Amino acid sequence: xxxxxxxxxxxxxxxxxxxxxxxxxxxxxxxxxxxxxxxxxxxxxxxxxxxxxxxxxxxxxxxxxxxxxxxxxxxxxxxxxxxxxxxxxxxxxxxxxxxxxxxxxxxxxxxxxxxxxxxxxxxxxxxxxxxxxxxxxxxxxxxxxxxxxxxxxxxxxxxxxxxxxxxxxxxxxxxxxxxxxxxxxxxxxxxxxxxxxxxxxxxxxxxxxxxxxxxxxxxxxxxxxxxxxxxxxxxxxxxxxxxxxxxxxxxxxxxxxxxxxxxxxxxxxxxxxxxxxxxxxxxxxxxxxxxxxxxxxxxxxxxxxxxxxxxxxxxxxxxxxxxxxxxxxxxxxxxxxxxxxxxxxxxxxxxxxxxxxxxxxxxxxxxxxxxxxxxxxxxxxxxxxxxxxxxxxxxxxxxxxxxxxxxxxxxxxxxxxxxxxxxxxxxxxxxxxxxxxxxxxxxxxxxxxxxxxxxxxxxxxxxxxxxxxxxxxxxxxxxxxxxxxxxxxxxxxxxxxxxxxx
Amino acid sequence: xxxxxxxxxxxxxxxxxxxxxxxxxxxxxxxxxxxxxxxxxxxxxxxxxxxxxxxxxxxxxxxxxxxxxxxxxxxxxxxxxxxxxxxxxxxxxxxxxxxxxxxxxxxxxxxxxxxxxxxxxxxxxxxxxxxxxxxxxxxxxxxxxxxxxxxxxxxxxxxxxxxxxxxxxxxxxxxxxxxxxxxxxxxxxxxxxxxxxxxxxxxxxxxxxxxxxxxxxxxxxxxxxxxxxxxxxxxxxxxxxxxxxxxxxxxxxxxxxxxxxxxxxxxxxxxxxxxxxxxxxxxxxxxxxxxxxxxxxxxxxxxxxxxxxxxxxxxxxxxxxxxxxxxxxxxxxxxxxxxxxxxxxxxxxxxxxxx
Ligand SMILES: Nc1ncnc2c1ncn2[C@@H]1O[C@H](COP(=O)(O)OP(=O)(O)OP(=O)(O)O)[C@@H](O)[C@H]1O
Ligand SMILES: [Mg+2]
Numbered sequence: 017x018x019x020x021x022x023x024x025x026x027x028x029x030x031x032x033x034x035x036x037x038x039x040x041x042x043x044x045x046x047x048x049x050x051x052x053x054x055x056x057x058x059x060x061x062x063x064x065x066x067x068x069x070x071x072x073x074x075x076x077x078x079x080x081x082x083x084x085x086x087x088x089x090x091x092x093x094x095x096x097x098x099x100x101x102x103x104x105x106x107x108x109x110x111x112x113x114x115x116x117x118x119x120x121x122x123x124x125x126x127x128x129x130x131x132x133x134x135x136x137x138x139x140x141x142x143x144x145x146x147x148x149x150x151x152x153x154x155x156x157x158x159x160x161x162x163x164x165x166x167x168x169x170x171x172x173x174x175x176x177x178x179x180x181x182x183x184x185x186x187x188x189x190x191x192x193x194x195x196x197x198x199x200x201x202x203x204x205x206x207x208x209x210x211x212x213x214x215x216x217x218x219x220x221x222x223x224x225x226x227x228x229x230x231x232x233x234x235x236x237x238x239x240x241x242x243x244x245x246x247x248x249x250x251x252x253x254x255x256x257x258x259x260x261x262x263x264x265x266x267x268x269x270x271x272x273x274x275x276x277x278x279x280x281x282x283x284x285x286x287x288x289x290x291x292x293x294x295x296x297x298x299x300x301x302x303x304x305x306x307x308x309x310x311x312x313x314x315x316x317x318x319x320x321x322x323x324x325x326x327x328x329x330x331x332x333x334x335x336x337x338x339x340x341x342x343x344x345x346x347x348x349x350x351x352x353x354x355x356x357x358x359x360x361x362x363x364x365x366x367x368x369x370x371x372x373x374x375x376x377x378x379x380x381x382x383x384x385x386x387x388x389x390x391x392x393x394x395x396x397x398x399x400x401x402x403x404x405x406x407x408x409x410x411x412x413x414x415x416x417x418x419x420x421x422x423x424x425x426x427x428x429x430x431x432x433x434x435x436x437x438x439x440x441x442x443x444x445x446x447x448x449x450x451x452x453x454x455x456x457x458x459x460x461x462x463x464x465x466x467x468x469x470x471x472x473x474x475x476x477x478x479x480x481x482x483x484x485x486x487x488x489x490x491x492x493x494x495x496x497x498x499x500x501x502x503x504x505x506x507x508x509x510x511x512x513x514x515x516x517x518x
Numbered sequence: 519x520x521x522x523x524x525x526x527x528x529x530x531x532x533x534x535x536x537x538x539x540x541x542x543x544x545x546x547x548x549x550x551x552x553x554x555x556x557x558x559x560x561x562x563x564x565x566x567x568x569x570x571x572x573x574x575x576x577x578x579x580x581x582x583x584x585x586x587x588x589x590x591x592x593x594x595x596x597x598x599x600x601x602x603x604x605x606x607x608x609x610x611x612x613x614x615x616x617x618x619x620x621x622x623x624x625x626x627x628x629x630x631x632x633x634x635x636x637x638x639x640x641x642x643x644x645x646x647x648x649x650x651x652x653x654x655x656x657x658x659x660x661x662x663x664x665x666x667x668x669x670x671x672x673x674x675x676x677x678x679x680x681x682x683x684x685x686x687x688x689x690x691x692x693x694x695x696x697x698x699x700x701x702x703x704x705x706x707x708x709x710x711x712x713x714x715x716x717x718x719x720x721x722x723x724x725x726x727x728x729x730x731x732x733x734x735x736x737x738x739x740x741x742x743x744x745x746x747x748x749x750x751x752x753x754x755x756x757x758x759x760x761x762x763x764x765x766x767x768x769x770x771x772x773x774x775x776x777x778x779x780x781x782x783x784x785x786x787x788x789x790x791x792x793x794x795x796x797x798x799x800x801x802x803x804x805x806x807x808x809x810x811x812x813x814x815x816x817x818x819x820x821x822x823x824x825x826x827x828x829x830x831x832x833x834x835x836x837x838x839x840x841x842x843x844x845x846x847x848x849x850x851x852x853x854x855x856x857x858x859x860x861x862x863x864x865x866x867x868x869x870x871x872x873x
Contacts, residue, residue, distance in 0.1 A: 322754060343757030352755070360755050363748035370744065374756040383738045 020082065021046045021208040022067070022098075022177055027076035029062055031417075033409035036062040038232040040076070044177065049199060049209045051219045051240075054229035055252055055449040056421025057407040060212050061103060063229075064179050067210075068100040069093040080177075099175030101166045103182050103420050103447070104358055107154045114150035117169045140171050143205075144198050158309050160191035167198065178202065179210045182420065184218060185446050188307060188475045190510075196222050214421075214449050216245040228252055253451050270298040272469045273319070273350075273438055278328035280318050288314040290493040291328070296438065301460060301470040303484030303501075305477060307513050311493040312473050313355060316440045319471075320352035321345040332438070346375065349437030353427060353444055355473070357420075361427045364416035368408050371415045372397040372426060375434050404429035405452070420447045428456055432463070439463055442473040457483060477506050491515040532862060533810060540858030544851035551846055557839060565837050566844070570829030578714035579832070582786060584817075584824030586611070586778035586795065588723040590802035591809065591816045592730040593774030597767045598811055599734065600746045604768060606653065606668025607775040608799030609675030610646040614776025615783045616679060617645030619790040622705035622783075623687065623698055631704040638705060638780055639722075646776020647769040649675060654768040658761045672799070683792050698790040707785035719781030724817070726774055731813040733770075743767060775799060801827075808855050826851070 022044040029037040036059045044050050052060050065071045067078065069087040078085055080096050087093050093100070107116050118133055137150060146164050154162065163183060170178060180199075184192045199209055199222060213219060219226060220240065227237040228251040235251050273296040280289040288311050296302050306312045317323045319330060321342035330338050337345050346352075354360040362371045373382055373393045381392045394411060401408040406425045408418065415423060424447050431439065441460060445453040460470050460483060474480050480487055481504065488498045489512040496512050549559035570580045590607045597604045618638035626634055653667035682688075683696035707717040734740040742763050746753040753760050782795055805823055809815035830844030 320755075341757070341759070342754060343759070346757050354755060360749075360751045363745045363752045365748045366744060370741065374745070374752070377741050378738055383741075386738045387736055388738055388741055 019046045020044065021048075021080070023079040023082075024063075024067070025077045025079070027063065027066060027073045027078070029059075029066060029071060030074045033413070035232050037066070037073070040229075040232075040234055042227055042234065042237070044208045044210060045225075046208055047203055047206045048224045049203055049211055049222055051223035051226045052210060052212045052229065053214075053216075053219065053226060053248060053252055056425065056447075056452060057419040058229040058252075059232040060229055061181055061419060064100060064181055064210065064212070067093065068098060068179060094173050094175070097174060097176040098179065099170030099173060099177070100179040101163065101170065101181065101183055103185070107162055107165060109155040110153060112151055112153055113148050113157070113165050116154055116165060117150070117172050136172065137168070140168055144171070144201050146198060158307075159186045160188070160194075163187065163191075163195065164198075175207070177208045177210070181212045182214070182447060183211070184213055184215060186443075186475070189477065192218065214447070214453070216248055216450070219248065220245060249450055252449070268297055268299040268467070271295045272298045272333060274331045275319070276329045276331070278315075278318065278330065279326045280314050280323055281326055282314065288493050289318065292493075292495055294488060294495060294498075296469050296471060298469055299464055299467045300485040301464045301472055301483050303472045303474070303480035303487040304490060305474075305480050305487055305509050305513055306490035308475060310490045310513075312490050313442065314493075315490070316352065316442060316471060316473060317354075319345075319440060320350060322352075346434070349435075350440065351375070351431040351434050351436035351438070352440045353431050353442055355442035355446075357423055357427055357446075358416075362415050362423060365414045367413060368401075368411040368415050368418070368426070369393050369397045372400050372411075372430055375430055400426070400429050400433060404432075405455070421449055421452060424448055425452060425456075428459075432459055436463070436468065438469045438471065440471045440473075443475065444472070445474075445476075445479065477509060480509075481506065489513055536858050536861050537808060537855060540854045541851060543858075544854035545847070547854065548847035548850045551850065552843060555843065557843065561837065562833065562839065562843065562847070565833040565839075566826065566829035566847075568829075569832035569836065570825030575714060576829070576832070578711065578716045579828040580821060580825040581720055582715050582824070583828045584820040585717075585719045585723050585785075586782055586798040587802050587805055587820035587824055588720075588817055589726055589778035589781065590775045590798055591806045591820060592723075592726045592813055593771035594802055594806045595730060595809075595811045595813055595816065596733070596743065597764075597771045598806055600743045600764060600767055601750075602654075602657075602764055602767065603665045604650065604653075604668050604771050605665055605803065606650060606671050606799075607771070607802055608796050609668070609672035610649045610772040610775035611779040611782075611796050611799045612672075612675040612679050612794070613645040613649040614642035614773075614779030615790060615794055616675075616682065616779075617776065618642040618780040619687075619698060619701075619783055622701040623790070626702045626705050629704060631708075634704040635707065635784070638784055639777060642776040642780030643773035644776070646772040646774070646779065648772070649776070650768045650772025651765065654765055658764065676796070679790075679794075680792055683790065687790065689789070696792045700789045701784065705784060706788055707781065715786060717781065717785035719785045722777060722781060726777070727813050727817060730770075734813060739763065739766065775802075804852050804856060807859070823848075 020043050024040055024042045027037050027040040040063060054060050062071065066073050067087065069089045069092045072088065078087060085096060087096065108119065114130070114133065117137065134150060141147065146168055148161065148164055148168065154165065157165070183195060187195065203209060211223065223240050225237065225239050226243065226248065228235045228248065230252065275292055275294040278289050278292040279287065282288040292315060304312050314323055318325060321340055325338050329336060332348060332350060335348065337348065358364060369390070373396060376382055377388065382389055382396065397411045400406065404425055406429065407422045418426070428444055444456055444460070448456065460472065464470050472480060472483060481501065484501050486498055486500055487504050487509060488495050489509055490496065491513060492515065496515065499509070545563065549563070552559040552562050569576050571577050590611065594604060594607060618641045621637050621641055649671060653664045653671060656662040656667050657664045680696070683698065687698045689697050689699045707719055710716045710718055710720065742753065742758045745756060745758060746760055746763060750760055778798065779794065783790055787794060801823060805816065805819045809819040826848050830841065830848065833839060833844060834841045
């Protein structure tokens with residue numbers, strides 16, 4: 017008989033406005049990868065936060081190795097051998113990798129013996145073929161590396177049960193594959209893994225068993241070999257989905273945005289854009305592909321007015337917008353969906369209302385002569401939540417209490433409702449469930465169909481390929497090539513992204 | 519084992535209950551301290567209470583002390599909400615006093631009282647605002663930390679005041695005391711109620727609170743400072759001119775501290791001197807926190823501290839206890855009030871060693 021590593025019995029979690037988990041009973045076996053699926057707001061993160069001691073359940077019990085436990089804090093969870101990698105990483109950017117790994121560990125004392133730590137680190141790294149340089153600072157590392165650091169950190173603390181909340185949302189397909197290798201190795205070592213994702217291919221590839229949540233309840237638990245992607249999709253939303261985007265042929269040669277010899281420096285003083293030339297046409301979706309850290313983020317932030325141009329020009333609709341104020345640029349009709357929703361997209365402790373009106377609070381009818389009309393603001397927020405199916409139970413509550421996907425939807429809705437002439441969307445569907453992903457992709461296409469333009473940044477090449485008309489590939493701060501979508505394929509783009517061919 | 523657990527949300531009633539309990543705890547600890555010195559704590563507290571709230575006159579004195587606190591706190595709230603740490607109300611208060619005194623001492627000839635007072639009010643606000651804008655510009659253009667610069671400017675303001683009081687502005691007939699000449703009659707704020715020292719300064723303070731309340735709760739600027747305070751990157755992203763708002767906020771904050779200085783010299787002291795109660799500038803920082811950065815609560819919190827100050831001061835005269843005792847009680851209560859704020863965000867729990 018296989019041993020049960022972790023079990024929950026009738027876990028219920030009630031928040032003031034929301035029943036996030038209802039009677040969840042769930043078993044995790046030793047040496048098993050258990051995928052947790054569900055729409056945005058289904059209660060996945062809440063359940064994991066309960067297992068990791070961030071929340072106490074309203075009722076219900078947790079068993080570890082058949083022992084009833086009460087987990088009051090992450091410290092308790094760590095002692096019980098549970099490790100969690102959150103939807104948003106929790107590393108200290110200014111510390112080194114090594115310092116991050118041992119942060120908060122008491123047994124290494126006040127004066128840290130770097131030698132013993134490094135030895136143990138080596139052991140773990142060779143066991144799972146994880147590579148890191150313990151001495152670099154975290155801000156110098158890529159997202160993929162940061163995730164490896166998080167994993168090492170968890171393993172270092174001796175975790176046997178590993179929780180990963182949407183770990184692949186920020187990874188490139190290659191990084192995802194190397195993560196899966198690590199997870200398989202852990203599984204072979206008898207560790208148990210709970211894995212949350214919205215990507216069904218990943219589930220089919222890595223999971224042994226799958227539990228689907230809907231509106232806080234378990235719909236079904238079933239082994240992978242007995243199910244299919246479409247059955248899972250059906251279980252999640254309760255109905256079948258089709259995936260055909262309505263595209264129009266949109267031939268136009270009118271240039272809406274023109275970038276000339278753009279040079280931008282990073283905060284650290286190095287050149288992050290090395291003379292970019294790029295035109296965006298009316299009616300097109302221009303995809304920008306590249307491995308993160310190659311200047312894509314800097315490029316779009318510069319267009320939005322959030323980074324200083326050192327040299328070069330940006331012309332929008334015939335108007336020079338180089339180094340103009342972000343408000344001036346957004347009022348011209350350029351809207352920007354930032355990649356990192358918590359860092360830039362929202363003010364996390366402010367209400368849903370305050371966040372929903374960020375783009376228009378200064379205009380009539382939301383404000384007049386410097387005075388806000390919060391009644392109109394509330395109405396606007398409710399309209400937004402309804403039209404874009406955002407699960408916003410209490411618009412007055414801090415936005416950080418929304419589920420990751422619902423927060424993302426609010427940001428998307430906020431920018432799209434401005435009716436932009438040029439929408440810059442970085443990783444727009446990051447963290448969205450299947451239905452919402454399709455809904456918002458359709459929205460992007462509609463914008464282009466209306467003769468407006470979209471710049472689409474994504475690490476998901478499938479997304480870029482299926483939506484874009486043209487694809488620009490960036491490498492080390494330059495555009496190494498622009499391909500027509502019908503002539504592009506994943507391999508060529510993938511090679512260009514690594515600078516292998518031009 | 520006792521440990522802290524983070525609260526998911528703060529129940530509203532806690533915001534009332536926790537300060538009251540911590541105030542009581544602070545008073546009890548204060549009582550023990552007083553008892554150790556050999557004074558009956560009941561006498562001391564009874565004395566403070568009756569000297570602060572026991573009669574109309576006592577209460578009016580409490581309001582006299584509360585006036586500058588309310589004004590300064592109202593201004594501090596604006597910048598604190600943006601996470602800008604103006605520690606310089608002390609200096610801004612002094613500059614407000616100096617600027618308004620200049621007109622009282624050297625330019626009062628033939629002006630009617632309303633005009634003279636308007637000039638002084640304006641001058642004090644300009645003086646305080648300038649003193650607040652120096653560190654603000656240093657912060658914006660050279661990224662110099664405002665905590666340090668505002669603090670340093672407090673000392674500079676004090677030395678300017680001392681220089682004037684021992685030098686050019688000194689009253690030749692003050693027998694060497696560092697004071698200016700007494701202000702002419704048209705430079706003195708009118709008394710509100712006969713037989714008290716309460717001036718229309720308290721009206722200024724209440725108007726200021728109302729304006730700040732409106733600014734924070736209802737205005738576009740209030741929305742912007744909320745966003746800036748929570749996430750400056752999101753504010754920039756939303757197209758908010760963060761630097762402009764910081765400049766406006768600091769100017770307001772400095773202007774109100776300056777006005778507080780004016781109400782003190784023109785309303786209470788009637789001349790400029792080295793000791794003009796500038797410590798209000800530091801107390802106000804704590805009052806702002808205890809009032810949860812809420813302008814209306816500020817009135818209550820300032821009155822409480824005004825009462826402690828004026829009650830304690832009278833106690834020293836009537837009961838001959840040293841003001842140090844009152845200072846001790848004041849600091850202990852402040853300490854427990856500020857310290858208790860941790861219970862707003864965390865709850866204390868008990869757990870058995872194993873789990
Ligand atoms: N601390 C909280 N207070 C109030 N409501 C909360 C809190 N945390 C979560 N919720 C609500 O509980 C519900 C479930 O949220 P949860 O984050 O568990 O969803 P999820 O399944 O992880 O979704 P996603 O795929 O979008 O990340 C949501 O409606 C959310 O708004
Ligand atoms: Mg989640």
